[in-house]
Amino acid sequence: MNRREIDHCLLCNAPLTIRMDWKRLFVNRFPQAICQECEGKFERYRHEGNEEVDSLYYYNEAMQDYLHRYKFMRDVLLAKVFAGEIHRHLKNRKELIVPIPMHPEKWKERTFSHVDELLRQARIPFVHVLEKTTTEAQAGKSREERMKTPQLFVLREDAQVEGKDLLLVDDIYTTGTTIRHATQVLMEGGAKSVKAFTLIRAKGGQEAIKASPLMF
Structure with a gap:
């Protein structure tokens, strides 16, 4: 390089x-x-105790602008911005890295998978074992609406998760609905353990993040 x-x-x-x-x-x-x-301008996330979900940054104004440009404006080059930090945090993890997937229709719309590209630029190997079942966006929903969301994922037919330790990776953690749904499917599929890592963590009161439906 x-x-x-x-x-x-x-x-x-x-x-x-x-x-x-x-x-x-x-x-x-x-x-x-x-x-x-x-x-x-990016605010580092302050961990509190032994958390199951590891995050790097809080969702603030600078991060909102970054996500808008990266995902909505499709500026794929911005996946390089946090590559070094993501690499440093994940390079020694022993779990199988599992990105939160996009629905195929969303992938066609956006032309790239934002979570996959973050990992690719960070040189972190990963494998897809989940499929997204809906194109419905979580952005803009209230906490109550998110908590009532039907299951978002199914296990891929070729997935091999039984007895394995898995690390889910997503871009942002708000109410935890996405991580919770993915964890449920993986554990029901026989996974030994499931933890999660996200680039961003919403602060308290930010559950319903206002954004274009294309962003999330």
Whole structure:
């Protein structure tokens, strides 16, 4: 990979100041994708105890703009923004990495799978074992409406999950409906354990995130 392939911030287009050192010269590192000013706008998630769902950032204004551009505006290059952080958090996980899937109709509409691309850019191997059964979006629903959502997934016919430890990966955690539904299907399919990782965690009171239906 060309370490100078990105020379302007992918978010604000400001020139990037590449800090060269011996580690950057001799270690295969992820290229810098955003400037320090943009990076500082993202709020790191503060973990509380032994949580089953691991997250990296809170959902704030900067993250809302990022998701809009990445998913709704289909700016697939933005998958590089958090590649290094995702890689650092998942590279040593022993579980089988399982992305939350998109419905085929949504995939055609968006032209790429946003969760798959985040993992691909982070160089994290993954396998699909779930299928999404509905194109209905969760964005904009109240907490009560999300909690009443019918099962969103089924196990793929070729899935082999029995006796395995699995790590679900999604872009954002709000009420936990998506993770809960996926976990139920996997456990019923014989999985030994299921945990989850998300790039973003909504703060309290953000359950009904306002967004275009195309975003989620």
